Amino acid sequence: xxxxxxxxxxxxxxxxxxxxxxxxxxxxxxxxxxxxxxxxxxxxxxxxxxxxxxxxxxxxxxxxxxxxxxxxxxxxxxxxxxxxxxxxxxxxxxxxxxxxxxxxxxxxxxxxxxxxxxxxxxxxxxxxxxxxxxxxxxxxxxxxxxxxxxxxxxxxxxxxxxxxxxxxxxxxxxxxxxxxxxxxxxxxxxxxxxxxxxxxxxxxxxxxxxxxxxxxxxxxxxxxxxxxxxxxxxxxxxxxxxxxxxxxxxxxxxxxxxxxxxxxxxxxxxxxxxxxxxxxxxxxxxxxxxxxxxxxxxxxxxxxxxxxxxxxxxxxxxxxxxxxxxxxxxxxxxxxxxxxxxxxxxxxxxxxxxxxxxxxxxxxxxxxxxxxxxxxxxxxxxxxxxxxxxxxxxxxxxxxxxxxxxxxxxxxxxx
Numbered sequence: 424x425x426x427x428x429x430x431x432x433x434x435x436x437x438x439x440x441x442x443x444x445x446x447x448x449x450x451x452x453x454x455x456x457x458x459x460x461x462x463x464x465x466x467x468x469x470x471x472x473x474x475x476x477x478x479x480x481x482x483x484x485x486x487x488x489x490x491x492x493x494x495x496x497x498x499x500x501x502x503x504x505x506x507x508x509x510x511x512x513x514x515x516x517x518x519x520x521x522x523x524x525x526x527x528x529x530x531x532x533x534x535x536x537x538x539x540x541x542x543x544x545x546x547x548x549x550x551x552x553x554x555x556x557x558x559x560x561x562x563x564x565x566x567x568x569x570x571x572x573x574x575x576x577x578x579x580x581x582x583x584x585x586x587x588x589x590x591x592x593x594x595x596x597x598x599x600x601x602x603x604x605x606x607x608x609x610x611x612x613x614x615x616x617x618x619x620x621x622x623x624x625x626x627x628x629x630x631x632x633x634x635x636x637x638x639x640x641x642x643x644x645x646x647x648x649x650x651x652x653x654x655x656x657x658x659x660x661x662x663x664x665x666x667x668x669x670x671x672x673x674x675x676x677x678x679x680x681x682x683x684x685x686x687x688x689x690x691x692x693x694x695x696x697x698x699x700x701x702x703x704x705x706x707x708x709x710x711x712x713x714x715x716x717x718x719x720x721x722x723x724x725x726x727x728x729x730x731x732x733x734x735x736x737x738x739x740x741x742x743x744x745x746x747x748x749x750x751x752x753x754x755x756x757x758x759x760x761x762x763x764x765x766x767x768x769x770x771x772x773x774x775x776x777x778x779x780x781x782x783x784x785x786x787x788x789x790x791x792x793x794x795x796x797x798x799x800x801x802x803x804x805x806x807x808x809x810x811x812x813x814x815x816x817x818x819x820x821x822x823x824x825x826x827x828x829x830x831x832x833x834x835x836x837x838x
Contacts, residue, residue: 425462429582430548430676432469433556434535436476438483439723440556441491444468446726447578448494450560454579464582466494469542469551471501471535497546501538503530509538518832519825526822527829533685533694536669537826544679544833550585552578555670555714559725562645562713563596563734572730573650580712581673584655589681589705592658593671596645598718601751603739604637611792615785622781623755625666625696625762640736645713658707663766665702669695671714679833681705684826688808688815691757697819700765719743745793752798756782756805760812761819775809 431447433440455464472484485500492498510524527537536553543551560575577593584591602620607613617630624633636643648654658665672695674682683701685694717723722731737744756778763774782802790798808815 427462427464427582428467428547428549429464429578430467430469430543430546430551431578432471432536432539432543432551432553434471434473434532434539434553435484435556436473436479437556437720438477438479439720440470440484441487442723442726443554443556443559445488445491447554447560448491450574450576451494451578454576457576457579458582465496467497467499467543467546467548468495469499469501469539471506471538473535474502499542499546501535501542506534506538509541513829513832516832518828523821523825523828526818527684527825531687531689532692533687533697536685536694537822540674540682540684541829544676544682544830549675549677550582550673551676552581552673553670555716557717557720558595558670558714559717561715561725562594562650563715564647564650565644568733570730570732570734573645575712575714577671577712577714580710584708584710585673585675586677587706588708589675590667590702590707591673591710592667592707593710593712593714594645594649595668595671595716596643596713597715597722597734598641598737599643599716600633600636600641601718601737601744601747602633602637602641603737603741603744603748604640605739605792608792611788615788618781619785619789622778623752623759625664625759640734640738642734642736649711650713653711655711656709658702658709660703663703664696664699665705665707666699667695667702667707669698671712679830682826682830684822686819686822688758688761688811688818691808692754693758693762696758696762697765700762701823719747739793745795749793749795749797749801752801753804756801757808760805760809761815764812764816765819771812779805779809 433444458464470484474480481502506528510528513519513524514521528534540551560577562573562575564571580593581591605616607616620633621630658667676682683698686697687694739745760775764771767774782805786798786801790796
C-alpha cells in the first residue's frame with residue numbers, strides 16, 4: 424500500500440474560509456474514489472490566520488465542524504502566537520539570528536505562506552496544496568450569455584500531476600482582475616489607461632488581453648477547451664519568470680531542497696510573482712482544473728448551491744470596486760521596482776523613469792475621474808519603493824539563505 428501525505432494550506436483572514444474548506448472536502452470525498460486501490464492518502468490541514476485583517480478571533484478558524492475534522496489526520500493552526508513560539512524555539516538553538524528568522528517568518532502575507540510551508544516540511548508532508556479563502560472548486564463558462572457551471576476536482580487533479588513536477592498550478596476564472604470596466608471620456612482616455620496599465624503591470628499582462636477583459640465586464644470565463652480536452656502544459660519562462668499564482672498551487676516537498684520561500688516587499692503583495700523569478704530550473708506545470716475567484720466576496724451563496732445565470736460586470740461606478748482597484752494599483756507599484764531590478768537589471772533606471780513619468784501624467788486624471796485623491800498617493804509609494812529596491816532585494820536574498828539553513832535543520836532532525 425502506497426501512502427501519500429497530502430497537505431492543504433490556507434493563509435487566511437476570513438472566517439468564511441471554513442465554508443470554502445468544506446466545499447473542497449466535499450469534492451475530495453467524491454474524487455478520491457478515482458484513486459488507485461493501492462493508494463492511501465493521509466490529509467493534513469495547515470491554517471495560518473490573521474486576526475487583524477477583518478477583526479476576527481482565533482475560534483473563527485479553529486472551530487471546525489466534526490465532519491471536516493474527521494477527514495484530516497493532522498490539523499495545525501498557525502496564529503501570531505504560534506509563529507512567535509516557533510521563531511523563539513529556532514532562535515534559542517543558536518543557529519539563526521532574529522533578523523534571519525524575521526526574513527522568513529515576519530507578519531506579511533508571504534510570511535504566512537512560509538509558516539505553512541515550513542510546518543508542512545517539518546511534518547514530512549509529500550505534497551502541499553495552497554488554496555485561497557475566496558476561491559471555490561468551480562469553473563464557469565459562458566454560452567449565449569448564460570453561465571454554465573461545473574464542479575472541479577482541484578485536490579485530485581494536483582495529486583495526480585504533482586509527482587512528476589516541482590510545482591503544479593491550476594487555472595482561475597471569475598473575478599481575477601481588480602481592473603474595472605471604464606467608460607472613457609476626455610477626462611480619462613483609453614490611451615491614458617493603456618499607458619498606466621502597461622507601466623505598472625508585469626510581463627504577462629498585455630493591454631489587448633486587459634482590454635478584452637474589461638469589455639467582458641471584468642469576468643474571466645473558463646476555457647471550454649481546457650475543460651474538455653484536459654490540456655496540460657509546462658509553464659514557459661518569460662523574462663526570467665515562470666509565472667504562477669499563489670493559490671490553486673501545489674508544491675512537491677519530497678525533495679525539500681528544491682523548494683523556495685515566498686517573499687514580498689513590506690506592505691506589498693506579489694509573493695507568487697517573486698517565487699516565479701526563482702523557478703528557472705524547476706518543472707512548473709499548468710494543469711486543467713479551475714477555481715472560481717470571488718474577488719469581491721459577492722457570490723458566497725454559490726457555496727450554498729445558488730448558481731447565478733449571469734455574472735455582474737465590474738464597473739467604476741461602484742465605490743467598493745474603485746477602492747479595490749486603488750489598493751491593487753498601490754500594491755503593483757510597490758512590487759514592480761523589485762521585479763524589474765531582479766529580472767531586467769540593465770533596464771532598471773530606464774523603466775523606472777518611464778514609470779514615474781507615466782504616473783505623474785496619468786494619476787491626476789484617475790483621481791479626478793474616480794473622485795478619489797487616494798490615486799495621487801500612488802506616485803509617492805512608487806518613489807519610496809524604488810528608492811528602497813536594493814534593500815528589498817537584500818531581504819529577498821536573506822530569506823533564501825535562511826530558508827536553506829532551515830532545510831538543513833529539518834534534515835538534521837530527521838536523521
